[in-house]
Each structure stands twice: as structure tokens, then as C-alpha cells.
Amino acid sequence: MNSPVLEATDIHKSYGSGSGRFDALKGVSLAVRAGESVAIVGKSGSGKSTLMHILALLDQPDDGAVLVGGEDAATLRGRAVNQLRNADFGFVFQQFFLVPNATVLDNVVLPLKIAGVSGRERRERGMAALRALELDDKAKNRATNLSGGQKQRVVIARALVNNPKVIFADEPTGNLDTATGQVVEDILFTLNREQGITLIIVTHDTELAERCDRQIYLRDGRETDAPAPPNLHGHGSEGAAA
Amino acid sequence: MNTGDLLKTAVQNTFRSKLRTSLTVVAIFIGAFTLTITSAIGAGISDYIDSQLGAIGAEGVLTVNKAPDTETAAEEGPNRYDPDRATADDPFPGAPAGPGGFGAGALTVDDIEAIESTHGVTSVEPTVFVSADFITADGSDKYEISLNPVSAAIVPDLAAGAPLTNSDQNEILLPDEYLDALGFADAEDAVGATVTIGATDAVGEQHDVDVAIVGVQNTSLLPLGASINENLTDALVEVQQTGRTVDAPVGYLSAVAHLERDATDDQITSIKEDLADQGFLAQTTADQIGAFQTVISGIIGVLNAFAVIALIAAGFGIVNTLLMSVQERTREIGLMKAMGMGGGRVFGLFSSEAVFIGFLGSAIGAAAAVLAGTAISTALATSLLSGLPGLQIMLFEPSAIITVILVVMGIAFLAGTLPARRAAQQNPIDALRYE
Ligand SMILES: Nc1ncnc2c1ncn2[C@@H]1O[C@H](COP(=O)(O)OP(=O)(O)O)[C@@H](O)[C@H]1O
Ligand SMILES: [Mg+2]
Numbered sequence: 001m002n003s004p005v006l007e008a009t010d011i012h013k014s015y016g017s018g019s020g021r022f023d024a025l026k027g028v029s030l031a032v033r034a035g036e037s038v039a040i041v042g043k044s045g046s047g048k049s050t051l052m053h054i055l056a057l058l059d060q061p062d063d064g065a066v067l068v069g070g071e072d073a074a075t076l077r078g079r080a081v082n083q084l085r086n087a088d089f090g091f092v093f094q095q096f097f098l099v100p101n102a103t104v105l106d107n108v109v110l111p112l113k114i115a116g117v118s119g120r121e122r123r124e125r126g127m128a129a130l131r132a133l134e135l136d137d138k139a140k141n142r143a144t145n146l147s148g149g150q151k152q153r154v155v156i157a158r159a160l161v162n163n164p165k166v167i168f169a170d171e172p173t174g175n176l177d178t179a180t181g182q183v184v185e186d187i188l189f190t191l192n193r194e195q196g197i198t199l200i201i202v203t204h205d206t207e208l209a210e211r212c213d214r215q216i217y218l219r220d221g222r223e224t225d226a227p228a229p230p231n232l233h234g235h236g237s238e239g240a241a242a
Numbered sequence: 243m244n245t246g247d248l249l250k251t252a253v254q255n256t257f258r259s260k261l262r263t264s265l266t267v268v269a270i271f272i273g274a275f276t277l278t279i280t281s282a283i284g285a286g287i288s289d290y291i292d293s294q295l296g297a298i299g300a301e302g303v304l305t306v307n308k309a310p311d312t313e314t315a316a317e318e319g320p321n322r323y324d325p326d327r328a329t330a331d332d333p334f335p336g337a338p339a340g341p342g343g344f345g346a347g348a349l350t351v352d353d354i355e356a357i358e359s360t361h362g363v364t365s366v367e368p369t370v371f372v373s374a375d376f377i378t379a380d381g382s383d384k385y386e387i388s389l390n391p392v393s394a395a396i397v398p399d400l401a402a403g404a405p406l407t408n409s410d411q412n413e414i415l416l417p418d419e420y421l422d423a424l425g426f427a428d429a430e431d432a433v434g435a436t437v438t439i440g441a442t443d444a445v446g447e448q449h450d451v452d453v454a455i456v457g458v459q460n461t462s463l464l465p466l467g468a469s470i471n472e473n474l475t476d477a478l479v480e481v482q483q484t485g486r487t488v489d490a491p492v493g494y495l496s497a498v499a500h501l502e503r504d505a506t507d508d509q510i511t512s513i514k515e516d517l518a519d520q521g522f523l524a525q526t527t528a529d530q531i532g533a534f535q536t537v538i539s540g541i542i543g544v545l546n547a548f549a550v551i552a553l554i555a556a557g558f559g560i561v562n563t564l565l566m567s568v569q570e571r572t573r574e575i576g577l578m579k580a581m582g583m584g585g586g587r588v589f590g591l592f593s594s595e596a597v598f599i600g601f602l603g604s605a606i607g608a609a610a611a612v613l614a615g616t617a618i619s620t621a622l623a624t625s626l627l628s629g630l631p632g633l634q635i636m637l638f639e640p641s642a643i644i645t646v647i648l649v650v651m652g653i654a655f656l657a658g659t660l661p662a663r664r665a666a667q668q669n670p671i672d673a674l675r676y677e
Contacts, residue, residue, distance in 0.1 A: 053671050058580055079584060086582025093674055097577045101258055113251075114583045116244040 004031040005069060005165060005198055006055055012063035013050055013221075024050045026221040027064070034165070037192045037199035039209035042218035048202045049170055051218065055200060056089055056168045057081050086115050090159030090197075092188075094171035096151045098143040104154055105130065105139040111162045129157040133187065149180035156187055166198040167191070173208060185211065243587050252594035256602070259567065263599060266556070266563045270603025270650060271610070273553035277646045278611035279636065280549055284542035286619070286637035291535060293399045304499040304513070305530065306357055306366075308349055309523040348493030349522075356520055357499055362513040364502055368494035372470075372478040375440040375448060379424035384440070387420070388467035391475045398469060402429035403457025412453040412474040414439075419461055420468075429458035441478050445485035451477055499524065553650060556603065557657040560596050564661035568592065568668075575665050576673020589666035596658020597651050604650035608643045 013025040024047045032038050032055075040048045053059040054066060057073050066073040068084060076084070090111075098107050109117075109126035117125070130136045133153040138146065143154060152172065159167050169188065173181030185208055192199045201212060209215050217224045243251070256263050349357075349368065358366045370391055376384035398405055398415055406413050416424075416432055426432040432455050439451045453474055470478075501513060510526060517524040568575070575588060615636040627633050 049675070056580075058671050058674075082582040082584050084582070085580065091580055095573075095674075097573055097674065099574055110578070111581045113247055114243050114578060114581050114587075116247070119247075 003034060003070075004067070005034045006032040006200075007067040007070075008051075008055060008061075008064065009067075010064040011051065011054055011061045011066070013047075013054060013059070013061050024221050025054075025061070028218070028221070028223050029064075030216055030223070032166075032198060032200060034198055035192070035196045036214060037189065037201065037212040039212035039215045040200065040202045040218060041204065041206065041209045041215050043204060046218040047221040048204075048218055052168055052170055052200065052202045056091070057085055086111060087162060088165045090162065090164035090167040092152075092155050092159050092167065092169040092172045094174045096143075096155050096175070098151060098154060100142070100144045102143060103139065104135065104141050104143055104146070107143050107154055108157045108161055110158060115162065125161055126157075129161040130154075132160075133157045148176055149183060152176055152180070152184050153187065156184065156191075160191060160195075160197070164197060166200060168200050168202075170202045171204070172201065173203070173205065181208075243583060243591075245590075248587065248590055249594055249598075252591055253598055255567075255591075256595050256598050259570075262563050262566065263602075266559045266599055267603040267606065269556035269559040270553065270600060270654070271607040273549055273556050274604035274607030274646055274650050275611045275614075276549035276552060277546060277649075278608045278638070278643060279615055280542055280545035281642045281646065282611070282615050282636035282638045283545075284539065285639050285642060286633070286635050287538050287542075288535060289637050290633045291538075302501045302503045302505055304363075304501060304510070304517075304524040304526055305496055306349070306499050306517060307496045307523045307525075308353070309518065309521050348495055349497055350493055353522070354494070354497055357497060357517065357522060360499075360513065360516050360520070362501055362505065362509060362516070363499045365500045367472075367498045367500070369496045369498060370475055370479055370494065372475055372482065373441070374478065375442055377420065377424070377437055377439050377468075379426070379435065379437045382423065382425045385420065385423050387439070389478070390467035390469050398457065399460045401458045401460050403433035403455070406456060406469060406471040408472055410473050411471075412451060412477055413456045413471040414453045414474065415457045415459040415469040416455045417461060417468050418458050421458065432458050439474075439478070441481045443481055443484035443486075447485070449481045449484070451481065553653055557653045560599055560654050560657035561660055563599070564592060564596055564658055565664070567595070568661045568665045571665075572668065572673045575668050576670040579668065579670040580674060585666040588668075589662045592662035592665045593655055593658040596654045596662065600651045600654025600657075601647065603654075604647040607650075608646055612638050612643070 007030075009029045011025050011028045012023070014021055014023040016022055028047075028051055030038075040051060042048050050059070054061050057066065057068070060074070068076075073081065099110070105123070105126050108129055109122040112122045112125060127136055127139060130139055133156060135150065135153055135157060138150065138154075143151065146154065152175070156172075159169075167188070172188065173184055176184060188199060188201070189211060191197045199212065201208065203209055354366055354368050357363060372389055372391055374387055374389055377387040378384045400415070401418050403415070406415060414437070416437070418429060421429060421432055424432070424437065426435065435455050437453050437455060439453050440448050441451060442448050451474070453470075459469065499517075501510065505513070514524045514526075579585070579588065615638060619634055619636040622635055623633065627635060
């Protein structure tokens with residue numbers, strides 16, 4: 001519980017150059033310990049997704065370092081980074097990103113297929129993940145024929161099928177109605193509690209943020225201690241969820 | 243992703259956009275179809291020429307002529323008369339010119355000896371021209387026939403029977419167009435029968451010679467006449483000399499030089515050079531048909547070039563199809579890369595799709611070409627080309643078909659590299675960023 005799985009120190013990231021240059025992150029540091037659930041909270045455009053992408057090794061910071069299990073990610077080779085993302089990370093993006101014409105099962109086992117796991121084992125582990133999310137009866141359905149909540153559960157099944165250490169979730173409830181969003185949140189926190197999977201959740205929903213062990217507030221690319229006034233936030237999250 | 247899964251996924255992906263894939267496949271189909279047909283025509287004709295002239299079977303045989311005058315050959319127009327080159331005067335008045343006959347002098351008896359004493363030559367048969375007035379079978383009418391005594395160089399394309407032998411019996415290979423005329427039911431019926439050949443001697447008297455039919459020869463692309471064996475040749479020469487009072491100077495238009503059976507190409511080349519130094523033009527059967535084949539290969543080459551142009555156009559079709567596919571699947575590619583799929587594997591996935599599309603188009607194209615070509619070829623063999631028995635205008639060789647398919651797959655791979663590289667270099671976060 002005490003060793004950090006992920007550590008970021010003084011992360012800077014800017015987009016564009018010259019007069020069009022935009023500093024998305026201006027020196028953010030954080031450490032995430034194994035088994036923790038951490039919320040990255042902030043308004044739209046505050047740099048939450050950028051920070052998550054850097055932590056998930058999908059992007060490199062311009063300045064500052066990301067340590068994974070104590071090792072500087074900048075020193076890792078491309079292949080090792082791919083391997084790390086494939087084996088240790090699970091992803092839930094704000095959009096579902098399901099392959100439209102493939103079956104639910106095929107979508108779920110994609111990380112295992114990339115890892116080179118054999119067809120039979122893929123099936124078994126994929127079905128187990130679907131069972132955990134009560135979707136095993138939909139295994140043969142086309143991914144496009146599901147409701148929003150079912151799709152998000154498929155996405156979560158895909159994120160945990162490789163038994164990851166960390167699940168990154170970018171606005172996991174942003175696309176769902178309040179009730180379905182609640183179900184998805186419950187699933188994520190159950191995984192955190194029962195399997196000890198570290199959660200890094202990007203959200204602008206304060207209620208979801210408060211269910212996490214710890215919150216990191218971002219404003220204009222910087223970490224702030226004080227949360228924004230609650231009334232403003234409550235209003236914003238309701239508007240987004242509708 | 244392991245290679246098996248990669249290939250399987252690539253195949254599945256090509257079927258995701260069926261219309262687009264089909265259209266690209268059609269373009270490749272046309273190129274592959276054409277290429278398969280043209281290569282089959284090339285193979286069919288070469289095979290026919292081989293069977294006609296027995297190029298391979300007549301190894302160890304050189305046809306030797308007096309070399310044409312190379313000094314004057316370079317000049318435009320007819321060769322100038324050169325009294326120094328005058329040879330055995332008027333070898334055989336009225337004799338048909340053999341290969342390379344006109345313009346070159348005749349071979350004298352000394353020449354024949356010179357050829358025989360050339361290192362590597364085991365024996366020499368001067369080519370004698372014999373002519374027959376007619377051929378007839380029991381009870382049939384009399385028909386004109388030309389005789390071909392250069393039979394040593396020919397491995398016959400037989401419809402029935404066996405090749406000529408050196409026995410002391412008169413033997414002939416009957417061209418199949420004589421079967422009906424001479425009253426034979428079919429080729430088998432003719433074999434073993436006896437026919438009569440009439441020849442006129444020097445004083446104009448006609449003599450009959452009885453000849454056994456040992457085989458029936460398919461009609462040849464080059465009308466060479468009926469092949470006859472040495473014994474019959476001698477018999478006819480004897481008839482033709484009968485009553486001749488003045489000794490005509492002896493000369494031959496050409497001679498057949500026999501080499502050792504196992505002579506290598508290098509040895510044959512050096513013998514040819516040796517003979518060339520002595521003023522002879524020596525040609526293997528392959529050399530003789532070479533010119534003919536050069537023309538055929540030229541035509542086939544042009545046709546192939548058109549097919550390749552079609553394939554290159556189809557290659558751009560593949561580029562286009564895959565670029566659209568990469569565009570459409572931006573998110574999917576981004577997702578796979580986010581989940582740890584390496585750029586090399588993404589490249590492999592898309593180039594496999596290109597290669598598979600190439601395979602589909604070329605395999606279907608080649609299969610259609612084989613079906614259509616075989617039907618056309620069979621139809622032609624019994625109608626338009628029935629005068630050339632044994633000619634299968636298209637010959638589909640498995641190796642040629644496999645080559646066509648592999649070449650198309652190669653072109654498809656090259657076409658796929660551009661889209662595949664684009665996919666491989668795609669940045670996952672650009673694809674996954676919420677719009
Ligand atoms: N590829 C990019 N090019 C230019 N600007 C970008 C790019 N990606 C993000 N940004 C900008 O960086 C800022 C932070 O973006 P992001 O991390 O997505 O914010 P959040 O997730 O908090 O909404 C935004 O103002 C956004 O417009
Ligand atoms: Mg965002």
C-alpha cells in the first residue's frame with residue numbers, strides 16, 4: 001500500500017509552438033500508491049486528460065519525469081512501454097471505442113489478442129470478465145446492438161480482462177445517464193476494493209470524485225488545493241450528465 | 243499479437259467493407275486474368291514448337307550450311323556476286339532451298355570431310371534433296387508429296403506409330419492430312435500399311451518404290467514434308483540418278499553433323515565456333531527455332547506489359563482502399579496502440595490486408611483464366627486451329643500461375659506499405675481524444 005505504482009514529478013506539457021503555443025500542464029506532481037483510487041478533477045480544458053495520458057505512458061511530458069514502479073519511463077524502450085500498457089494497464093475512455101462489427105467477446109479479448117494469448121485462453125478469460133459484469137449472455141452479440149450502459153460495462157470488461165494493476169478511466173460516466181453512471185461507478189469501486197486494482201479516474205463530477213480515496217484538483221494546468229465552489233460544480237456535472 | 247491472429251484479423255478486416263474490397267479485387271482480377279492468359283499462350287506456343295521441332299530431343303545434332311557472306315550481308319539489298327566465293331556450281335537444279343539455302347553456297351565433298359574432321363563431330367550426313375512425283379496407297383488416287391530427308395534432326399510429333407529407324411527397309415512418316423486421301427480410316431489404320439511412291443529418273447522414266455508407313459505425323463507448323471528414312475532416301479537418289487550420263491558436280495545445301503550425345507552446351511558452342519572459323523554456319527535445332535520464338539516472345543511480352551500496367555493501376559486501387567480504411571479505423575488503430583500493439587504489428591496488419599486483397603484478386607483471376615482459357619483453347623483446337631493438331635493454344639503451367647499470384651501479392655504488398663506506414667505511425671492519443 002505504501003510503494004507508489006506511479007509517480008509524476010513536475011510535469012510540463014504544451015501543445016503547438018510560437019504564438020499558438022498552449023501550456024496544458026505547468027508543473028504537476030503526484031504519486032499514486034498501489035490499491036489507491038485517485039480522482040483527477042477539474043473543469044473542461046484544465047489538462048486532466050493530458051495528465052492521464054502522460055501517466056498512462058500514452059504521451060511523453062515536455063519536462064518532468066514519470067516513474068513506473070520506481071523506474072523512469074523515459075528510459076524504457078518502446079517495446080517495454082507497449083508491454084507495460086498491455087499487461088499492467090486497463091483503459092476506460094470517455095467514448096466506448098468498441099469495434100462496431102465485432103462481437104462483444106471479441107471486443108473484450110482485444111488486449112489479450114494483442115498480448116498474443118492463445119484463442120482458447122482468450123475465450124475463457126473473456127467469458128470470465130463478461131460474467132463478472134453480468135454480460136456473458138451478450139458475448140455473441142454485435143457490440144453496436146447494446147445500450148449505453150451495456151457498452152460501458154463491455155469497456156470495463158475489456159479493461160480488466162488482462163488483470164491490470166491500474167485502470168485509467170477518463171470520464172467513465174460522462175456518456176451515461178445518472179442511474180447507469182451509478183452502476184458503472186459501483187463496478188469500478190468494487191474492483192478497487194475486492195481485487196486491489198488501482199483506479200485513476202478523470203472526472204469533472206464532484207460526487208464521483210468524492211468516492212475516491214484522494215482527489216487531485218487541476219485548474220489551468222496546475223494543481224490547486226481548494227476545490228472550486230461546490231454549487232458551480234454541481235451545476236456543471238448535472239448539465240454534462242443530461 | 244501472434245502472427246496467426248494477425249493474418250486472421252487481416253482477412254476478417256478485408257471483409258468488413260465488402261463493396262470496397264470487391265471493387266479493388268475486380269481491378270486486380272482483370273490484371274491477373276490477363277497475365278495468366280498471356281503467359282499460358284506463351285507456354286502453349288512454345289510447347290507446340292518444341293513438340294513440332296523436337297528441340298530438346300535432337301540434342302547432339304547440328305545443321306551445317308555454308309556461312310552466308312558476312313562482308314556483303316551488311317550491305318542493303320541483294321548480295322553482290324563474288325566469283326571467288328563461287329562453289330559447286332548449281333548444286334541441284336530445282337531443289338527446294340533448305341534452311342538458309344539461298345544466298346549461301348553449297349557444301350562440297352571436301353567441305354563435308356572438313357566438317358567431319360572437326361573436333362567433336364562424330365559423323366556427318368549430307369542432306370540430299372529427293373523428290374517424289376506422287377504417293378499412292380492400294381486403290382487410291384495419286385497425290386503429290388514433298389519429302390523431308392533431314393529426318394535425323396527431327397523428333398517427330400506423332401499421332402500414331404513409331405519414329406523412323408535406320409533399318410534397310412523403306413520407311414515413311416505419313417503426314418496426317420494424307421490419311422483420308424489415301425483411304426485410311428485413322429492414324430492407327432495407316433501404321434504398318436504399304437504405300438507406293440513414284441519418282442522420275444534422269445531420262446524421264448517413272449519408277450515405283452514401295453514404302454512402309456511406320457508412323458503418322460501431326461501436321462506441322464512449318465511444312466517440312468513427309469519424313470523418310472535413310473534407306474528410302476538412298477533408294478530414291480538411286481532412282482533419280484538412273485540414266486544420268488554426265489556426272490553432275492556433287493554438292494549439298496546442308497549437312498547434319500552428329501555430335502557426342504552428352505556434349506555440353508559449352509562444347510557445342512566451341513564446335514560451332516570451330517565450324518564458323520572454317521566458313522560454315524552450324525545451328526542447333528534450338529538455334530533454328532530461336533528466331534521464331536523470339537517473335538512469339540515479343541508478342542507475349544507486349545501483352546504481358548499491358549497486364550502489368552493493369553496491375554499497377556490496380557495497385558493504386560489498393561492504396562486508395564487501404565487509405566480509406568486507415569482513415570475509417572483511426573480510432574480502432576489508436577485503441578490497439580494504446581493497448582500496447584506495436585507499430586510494426588500495426589504495419590503488419592495493414593500490409594497483410596493489402597496482400598490478402600492481392601491474393602483474392604489474383605487467385606480468382608487466375609482460376610477464371612484457367613477455366614475460360616481451357617474452354618477457349620479446346621473450342622479453338624476443334625475449329626479455327628483444327629489444321630494444327632496438337633496445338634493447345636493456352637497451356638496453364640502451375641508454376642506460371644503461382645508466379646502470377648506471387649507477383650500480384652508482391653505488388654499488393656508494395657501498394658499497402660504507404661497506408662500501412664500511415665497506420666503504424668499514428669499517434670494513439672490523437673485518435674482517442676474526445677471530440
Ligand atoms: N493536440 C492538441 N493540440 C492543441 N491543444 C490541445 C491538444 N490536446 C489538448 N489541447 C488543449 O490542452 C488543454 C487541455 O486539454 P485536456 O487535457 O483534454 O483537458 P481536459 O481533459 O481537462 O478537458 C485544452 O485547452 C485543449 O484545448
Ligand atoms: Mg478530457
